[in-house]
Amino acid sequence: MQNLILAAQAQGAGGNMSFIIIMVAIFAIMWFFMIRPQQKKQKAIRNFQNSLKEGSNIVTGGGVYGTVKRIDLEKNLVEIEVAHGVVIRVDKSYVFNDASSMQAVQNK
Structure with missing residues (x-):
C-alpha cells in the first residue's frame, strides 16, 4: 500500500x-x-x-427579406421596403446578409 x-x-x-x-x-x-x-x-x-447602400437586397436578423430604401448613419437605422409601399425601420446591426446571395444558395 x-x-x-x-x-x-x-x-x-x-x-x-x-x-x-x-x-x-x-x-x-x-x-x-x-x-x-x-x-x-x-x-x-x-x-x-x-x-450597405440603397437598393441592396438584405436579410435581417429576424429573417425579413427586403430592399434598403434609406440609411440613417446618425441614428444607425436602416429603412427597408418589405413589400410595395411597406417600409420598416430596423437597427443597422440587425442586417446580417445579402438576400441575393442567400437566394442563389437556396436555388442550387
Whole structure:
C-alpha cells in the first residue's frame, strides 16, 4: 500500500507540467475551431453592414427579406421596403446578409 502512495507522489511532481501542457492544448484547439471562425464571421458581417447602400437586397436578423430604401448613419437605422409601399425601420446591426446571395444558395 505504501508503495502505491509513494509511486503516486512521484508521478505527482511531474504531473503538474503535463496538466499545464494539456490545458494549453485544449485552449489552442478551442481557439482554432471555435473562437477564430466566429471572429471571422463577425468581421464579415460588420464589413457587410458598413458597405450597405440603397437598393441592396438584405436579410435581417429576424429573417425579413427586403430592399434598403434609406440609411440613417446618425441614428444607425436602416429603412427597408418589405413589400410595395411597406417600409420598416430596423437597427443597422440587425442586417446580417445579402438576400441575393442567400437566394442563389437556396436555388442550387
